[in-house]
Amino acid sequence: MALYKQHSGNKLVKYVRNTAIAAALLVFAVATLFPIYFMIMSSFGDPVEAGAVSYSLWPKKISFDSYRFFFDYSPHSFKWLLNSLIVAASVMVTNVVFASLAGYAFSKIRFKGRNVLFSVLLCAMMIPYQVTQVPLYILVVNIFQIENTYSALILPGLVTVYNIFLAKQFMGSIPTEIIESAKVEGCNQLQIFTMVILPLSKTVLAVMAILTFMDNWNTFFWPFLVTNTMEMQTIQVGLKNFRFANTTYFAPMMAGATISALPMFVLFFSLQKYFLEGVTVGAVKG
């Protein structure tokens, strides 16, 4: 009794049907996973110019020379990974701290101007990033003059409205009675936040941390705008520059792409649950 017929009288029909559906799903999965497979498989090829190779769909040999080629391209290539790590980790920590604080205040504390302030924040989600990019660039480069520093990479993303919204949605569902009784026990708001709210919000904080880290690891546009030396570039900007400088080196490019994506694959496979949960935590309650 569901959308699909149960075929309770005939097990075979159900079996055949499910196998056919699974086959269709697998075909589509292969199509979407193909670029990833192609990237990793090809990265083990030799670092020769593309004219000399005809790439195949199966690995012919396993060689890490293309990885070495990629890292040898710039003396700062390891620094790119480090920069990405520093930026993504910093932004992750500040978002978890400040978005959860703000989310708690907006969902559970009554104060003057709460609704107005929150609506003003929400407006930000409606504004395309193209609107803010030019003034933001002028602010960081011409006014603050912090181009090419970690501050330039980190400050604009310190805490995002999306994460505040996420925290508010989740914390709004925590029963107010718990907070009231903590108050009766004599807790102030900071104690309530650290001892009552945070332990209850572990899931949403984990989701927020992971998605924020991933977004900032993968982001290209802003680091590309505000860095101008190889030393301060992130891995995504470095990969883009490598690509434009070595347009014919097929396998090393794939090796670079794999390097930039591998940390996220590792993160995904180890924390898959939070990734998948994260999608529906933020979505509307349909």
Next chain:
Amino acid sequence: MARLSKGIKKRKIHEDGAWAYAFIAVALVVYAMFTAYPVVSAFLISFEEYKPLGSTFVGFENYANTFGDALFWKAIRNTIVYTALTVPVALVISFAVAILILPFKKWLQTAFKAVYYLPAVASGVALSVVWLWIFDPLPSGILNRMIGLFGIENQNWLGSSATSMFSLVLMSWLSSHGTSIIIYLAALLGIDNSYYEAAELDGASFLQKLWHIVIPFLKPTTLFLLVTGVIGSFQVFQNAYLMTGGGPDNATTMVGLLIFNNAFKYFEFGEAAAQSLILALIIAVISYFQFKFLGNDVEY
């Protein structure tokens, strides 16, 4: 006594308020500095000829230039074409996949969700590098070999204005639809079985159930994905920039890329700001009409 406790309560609320302001302080400062100020500034810049030391006020010149610029209209057209070809197809794909995942056991559903989500964790730059080679125009290129199997001749995918837009669209079709699939599936699992049971008593077929129960039920989800999809698609920049650079002959120059070029290639900050505000207005108007015509019975 009653008055006394009221007084205490009032003080408590007052105290709570102070905590609240402390809790939101950093968020507000960051917002004011990196969102609110830039938006206001964008308005001002859009009426100026920007120079680092003293801009000059030029009135509506930037707007007039934009509307008189054939390239702007071409970029608008390209953006609309790209959106029309990608967003509805993405909706259909994710809806179909979610429906197909539904009959399986929980662990298999999770496995499929994970597989479809996986490509989304790779960065756009990494994927663009890979697709660049898939679109290799030589006969040995992956895609050219594949269409060769069907007897279709070699294509200069990204290099010809006949196929470059389609190449970007194809890339989007085969990108990760994991997020939408998961959102659809969550909504599907929220449909109460009693609806299907009642329909079965009336002898409804699978397709009838799909049409009369599932699609109406999922309308809010579809609307949400449609609106966010269109908003995202109108801002598309990265793939056009990394894959084709807008070419050939501006066949893939979208509004997002045009604004980027004006700002950071030609340093026409005023014109870029004007165009970004026009883009914001277009997105707002489209979202408004989507809600108005499709969302009359949807509540959030």
